[in-house]
Amino acid sequence: MSNKPILASWMGGADMAAGEQILNRQGxxxxRYPDTAARVFxxxxxxSYNLRGIYQTPVLPNVEGNASxxxxxxxENITQKVRQGGRTILTKFESKEILAAYAIPVVAGSIAKSAEEALQCAQDLGYPVVLKLYSQTITHKTDVGRVQLNLRNEEAVKRAYHLIEFSVLEKAEPEDFLGVTVQPMVKTSSYELIVGSSLDRQFGPVLLFGAGGQLVEVFQDSAIALPALNTTLACLMMEQTEIYKALKAVRGRKxxxxxxxxxxLVVFS
Known part of the structure; x- marks a missing residue:
């Protein structure tokens, strides 16, 4: 007998009772209706999908044994400074330092507290560059021009720095503007993803994965999981999102x- 599950739907009420009994005796x-059978399936x-995740044994990366x-x-130094400053949110620069400390690739960058420093950073990195607001209080950098992309020369860098500064001073307080971060302009035809975590009152740390970018709150294509992950659990987590289909190749894209x-994801968890 096949090991595949078999579900039957015989519409007909009492006329089908004898046939239903024969099938039921065989397990x-x-x-009565096909939509009920489809729902049960x-x-x-x-x-079955959830069992695959439950039977996985999460294993944390060997932090002590891996030099990277x-x-x-x-x-520890970064988080202590943040706490001592009475803050609960890391700056973008601090976040990148922590990710890099765990061998998670980040786009390199430097902090510039003046237009002249921004020019020097741009020259060191090479054009084109990106300027982003550096602030300990403002988290959404794309709001009202606080990210300036594809800057190809000195004049563009100067103009971008002052635009970001003016944008902040117009909408916020002077102490909210601490300068900018300068980083290379990364050109890619791939996809923007979000990987994150938060603390849940009941479950503790919870991981997030999904489609990212400026419209992340609009599309809300994401999945959550509990740490720690192994590669199988990471894959199961990704499979619950729509963006996963595109990542696997779609419409001729590799x-x-x-x-x-x-x-x-495993290292992040």
């Missing part, structure tokens, strides 16, 4: 390096 469930698939993941002292993405 084959029967339903969906529940069975979800149950060993810079815990840097992370698949991204899914193994690298899984490993990134």
């Amino acid at each position: 084959i469930p029967t339903y 969906s529940y069975m698939w979800r149950y 993941l060993r810079n815990c002292a840097l992370v 698949s991204i390096d899914m193994t690298a993405l899984e490993e990134l």
